[in-house]
Amino acid sequence: MTALDDNIAKLAGFLERFRETGIHNRIGGQDVAGGKGVFQTTSPVDETVICDVAHGTADDIDRAANAAHDAFGAWRDLPATERRAILIRVAEGIEARAEEIALCECWDTGQAFKFMSKAALRGAENFRYFADQVVQARDGQHLKSPTLMNITTRVPIGPVGVITPWNTPFMLSTWKIAPALAAGCTVVHKPAEASPLTARLLVEIAEEAGLPPGVLNTVNGFGEEAGRALCEHPKIKAIAFVGESRTGSLITKQGADTLKRNHLELGGKNPVIVFDDADLDRALDAAIFMIYSINGERCTSSSRLLVQDTIREDFEAKLIARVNNIKVGHPLDPATEVGPLISAEHFAKVTSYFDIATQDGATVAAGGETLGDKGYFVRPTLFTQATNDMRIAQEEIFGPVLTSIPFSTEDDALRMANDTAYGLTAYVWTNDLTRALRFTDKLEAGMIWVNSENVRHLPTPFGGVKASGIGRDGGDWSFDFYMEQKHVGFATGQHKITKLGAI
Numbered sequence: 001m002t003a004l005d006d007n008i009a010k011l012a013g014f015l016e017r018f019r020e021t022g023i024h025n026r027i028g029g030q031d032v033a034g035g036k037g038v039f040q041t042t043s044p045v046d047e048t049v050i051c052d053v054a055h056g057t058a059d060d061i062d063r064a065a066n067a068a069h070d071a072f073g074a075w076r077d078l079p080a081t082e083r084r085a086i087l088i089r090v091a092e093g094i095e096a097r098a099e100e101i102a103l104c105e106c107w108d109t110g111q112a113f114k115f116m117s118k119a120a121l122r123g124a125e126n127f128r129y130f131a132d133q134v135v136q137a138r139d140g141q142h143l144k145s146p147t148l149m150n151i152t153t154r155v156p157i158g159p160v161g162v163i164t165p166w167n168t169p170f171m172l173s174t175w176k177i178a179p180a181l182a183a184g185c186t187v188v189h190k191p192a193e194a195s196p197l198t199a200r201l202l203v204e205i206a207e208e209a210g211l212p213p214g215v216l217n218t219v220n221g222f223g224e225e226a227g228r229a230l231c232e233h234p235k236i237k238a239i240a241f242v243g244e245s246r247t248g249s250l251i252t253k254q255g256a257d258t259l260k261r262n263h264l265e266l267g268g269k270n271p272v273i274v275f276d277d278a279d280l281d282r283a284l285d286a287a288i289f290m291i292y293s294i295n296g297e298r299c300t301s302s303s304r305l306l307v308q309d310t311i312r313e314d315f316e317a318k319l320i321a322r323v324n325n326i327k328v329g330h331p332l333d334p335a336t337e338v339g340p341l342i343s344a345e346h347f348a349k350v351t352s353y354f355d356i357a358t359q360d361g362a363t364v365a366a367g368g369e370t371l372g373d374k375g376y377f378v379r380p381t382l383f384t385q386a387t388n389d390m391r392i393a394q395e396e397i398f399g400p401v402l403t404s405i406p407f408s409t410e411d412d413a414l415r416m417a418n419d420t421a422y423g424l425t426a427y428v429w430t431n432d433l434t435r436a437l438r439f440t441d442k443l444e445a446g447m448i449w450v451n452s453e454n455v456r457h458l459p460t461p462f463g464g465v466k467a468s469g470i471g472r473d474g475g476d477w478s479f480d481f482y483m484e485q486k487h488v489g490f491a492t493g494q495h496k497i498t499k500l501g502a503i
């Protein structure tokens with residue numbers, strides 16, 4: 001039996017219960033049918049139906065928001081050490097079911113097991129990290145004035161909505177939900193309609209770990225219906241959103257009437273800038289990893305390669321050889337490096353750029369083709385002879401597709417790096433320290449790595465500028481979003497109070 005056969009057999013066991021019962025909404029600790037019946041989720045590997053999923057409506061969101069509202073007071077007031085203990089048990093539950101989570105995620109999203117086998121563990125790490133911050137999350141400052149002892153404290157904002165996308169959905173959900181629960185908020189989660197499996201596993205694990213009913217509620221359904229209702233609900237105080245930039249704009253509009261606080265983590269068209277003095281072997285490894293891992297369906301992917309013209313030819317030749325060698329295949333095969341894209345719609349979008357590239361005058365130097373007649377497989381693709389004003393350099397393709405653009409001077413590189421609507425990440429490769437300092441100072445991006453691929457460190461701020469988002473996750477920044485600052489001033493004596501209407 002090969003490792004692939006073994007994974008397929010295990011997956012069949014894990015999917016059986018989904019096939020039998022489908023995926024219900026989970027509201028107030030109960031399974032609840034969707035107001036509009038069910039929709040079906042299919043696998044991008046072979047386009048077969050995985051299971052029925054509750055089709056949630058505005059009424060379902062209302063029920064979930066009320067459940068989160070009712071559960072809020074007790075969860076907020078639970079001693080921090082008890083909340084911490086529950087979150088650590090959630091992390092342990094995730095670790096115990098890591099294989100189930102990984103295999104279901106691969107089948108539901110097409111992501112390769114090679115990367116998803118670690119996604120569950122990263123999810124557990126998110127719970128552990130924020131569990132460790134629970135006890136001090138409410139701490140504040142003492143700001144003494146001449147007449148008052150002023151103190152600040154932080155309190156959880158209330159029930160919040162979490163809306164997540166289909167790329168690495170388990171990891172991204174835990175990234176949002178763990179700090180929200182740690183802060184003392186209750187949550188209504190609306191997972192992406194294309195990838196509902198692991199959101200169900202997460203709420204099960206959380207409840208088994210002792211999370212009280214109603215503290216985490218999951219409502220499945222579509223963005224314009226369930227998602228919209230969540231943004232508009234008056235009992236939901238904030239929306240943590242991860243998804244496309246244009247959806248982020250809708251989230252803001254939909255939340256306007258209820259004055260919603262929004263945290264938006266949106267798209268990117270991130271540059272990797274390679275100067276000729278860099279360690280070119282490491283730059284090559286990192287550039288390839290950051291665009292072709294996770295099927296290129298990654299907000300932080302380095303989808304624009306800006307390469308110095310003095311080394312371009314050699315660097316691109318090595319790149320082409322490596323890209324042509326990337327193993328595309330069944331996502332449950334541990335050797336697979338790139339699996340199928342999430343859906344027929346996304347497959348059509350990504351492959352449309354093959355023609356757009358040549359129409360605009362670029363060259364397809366590798367890939368540019370689909371693979372097989374079932375599932376949404378594409379060959380890892382590299383466009384060369386491109387300029388920064390082409391659509392392939394400006395639009396988020398969100399697939400295993402890299403656009404290579406030459407530059408001659410540092411000024412050129414900086415201008416092109418910043419000449420985009422987005423500003424999520426940037427990657428700079430140079431051994432000139434002064435240049436690295438000068439260059440990163442001027443780059444318009446929320447996160448920059450120098451001589452490194454994206455290595456996430458949970459205490460650091462994660463988020464983008466421009467069309468890539470508003471707000472930051474990570475460390476204390478997460479608590480700033482899920483909590484309100486409160487100031488209380490205590491008079492320390494009999495200071496003069498201005499008298500009105502007195503004789």
Ligand code: NAD
Nearest residue numbers: 164165166191192223227228243244247250265266267299
């Ligand atoms: P999407 O915006 O289409 O959907 C994301 C979620 O929003 C889904 O749950 C969807 O149902 C919901 N939604 C859609 N319309 C809505 C509406 N009107 N109101 C409320 N909810 C609505 O994004 P996607 O295609 O699922 O994900 C891919 C995108 O996510 C890419 O642009 C990618 O860059 C971005 N992303 C960003 C980050 C980041 O941290 N910056 C991380 C991962 C993905």
